[in-house]
Amino acid sequence: MSPAARLRGLEPDWLSDPKVWRTEVLAGLVVALALIPEAISFSIIAGVDPAIGLFASFTMAVTIAIVGGRRAMISAATGAVALVIAPLNREHGFGYLVAAVILAGAFQIVLGMLGVARLMRFVPRSVMVGFVNALAILIFMAQVPEMTDVPWPVYPLIVGGLVLMVLFPKVTTVIPAPLVSIVVLTVLTVAAGIAVPTVGDKGALPSSLPTPGLPDVPFTLDTLTVVAPYAFAMALVGLMESLMTAKLVDDITDTRSNKTRESIGQGIANIVTGFFGGMGGCAMIGQTMINVRVSGARTRLSTFLAGAFLMVLCIAFGPVVSDLPMAALVAVMVMVSLGTFDWHSIAPRTLRRMPAGEITVMVLTVAVVVATHNLAIGVVVGSLTAMVVFAKRVAHLAEVTAVVDPDGSEVVYRVTGELFFASSNDLVTQFDYATDPDRVVIDLSATHIWDASSVAALDAIETKYAQRGKTVEITGLNDPSAHLHGKLSGELAGSH
DSSP: OOHHHHHHHHSOGGGGOHHHHHHHHHHHHHHHHHHHHHHHHHHHHHTSOHHHHHHHHHHHHHHHHHHOSSTTOOEEOOHHHHHHHHHHHHHHOHHHHHHHHHHHHHHHHHHHHTTGGGGGGGSOHHHHHHHHHHHHHHHHHHHGGGGSSOOTTHHHHHHHHHHHHHHHHHHOSSSOHHHHHHHHHHHHHHHHTOOOOBGGGGOOOOSSOOOOOOOSSOOSHHHHHHHHHHHHHHHHHHHHHHHHHHHHHHHHHTOOOOHHHHHHHHHHHHHHHHHTTOOOOEEOHHHHHIIIIISOOOSHHHHHHHHHHHHHHHHHSHHHHHTSBHHHHHHHHHHHHHHHSOGGGGSHHHHHHSOHHHHHHHHHHHHHHHHHTOHHHHHHHHHHHHHHHHHHHHTTOOEEEEEEOTTSSEEEEEEEEEESTTTTTTGGGGSOTTTSOSEEEEEEEEEEEOSHHHHHHHHHHHHHHHTTTOEEEEEOOOHHHHHHHHHHTTTSTTOO
């Protein structure tokens, strides 16, 4: 095989596929258009100039396209991050905010190397469904201010945009329906002189590229003390949202992503963003849904172009972009929210078959996210609730059956099920200490010891028999259980 042929074999398939190029380029353009008003809105939440949010979206998207672990996922300035760092900017100034973004990136790299991404396996499906439904609700709720106290033409424009996005794919899927909708509504409002809110009303667009520099703060321990708590909170929120979004894209595309690389990539992107004076960010669920689900993008190219187009649109086509009617972008986001919501999860047939605990976890996740506007808090609360529901369900799975020797000299207790803190609490009460013969055998061949609580329970049982002058023999332990029991037995305070 020639060197040229070998190189061609290493190329991604999309490099030689014009159809994929077209899909990725148009998807990047649609995402860039939708990013502009959102980045400006998040800048307002954080209390910074609109250009700061736009710069952050540009540097986050371009950097994560190269170093991220999930292809086609969009990272940019987000509301979750803006909420975390807004108090720091308000109380200490913009320099401290930038320092926090850089430090948050460093924290994310460390957490990524420590394997924080592996914690995603502990997020149950019911929490994931709640997360998806909650973000769909949040995306819709974010559009409500754009639909209240506005001129009446906004409403028919939104409806027209939705109709276009539903019907246009029946004609052709070559051009993304959201892009067609944005262009048609923009041309209509400008040509007819319809006075409706536009992107330009959100704030001034930047006229030049961001320049690198160090944060304007004293490099002292006091500064670190002020910045570190906000940076750590931002790192956790950003990673949680990014990893959940990556998992969602994995499910939609039936492909796997490298969550550890994504965690480290988020850190690198935030460090780059901080040095360019941006407000930091993480994965954007709404924009990712536009890119992956609505536009059909699947490669890093769409992510890179979303950031690149964002700056081109702002700098080279600022006056044109400023004339985009907000109604067109609202229609796109409403369509995204409707497409993101898992309607099957709330169908009566599904609810009838689903265990009550699973439904509770899903509803609680949605409620917490919608109440706090923070996806990370909702996921943590939902996951903890799911663990409690699970622990309660399996707490009574450990069963004890007794077989007395015919001559009455020995009793064998056979324990089945898993022994851990919840199930071992009832274990001590299932033995007949007073009337059992002098020799007691506890057969644990059909169980597994998971924690110190179980060892303490077995110690308590031995102690109760010993107080009555009876001997206990524990048999059948598998190797991990025997190791844990041997290491902890007799060493746990309160077990006697």
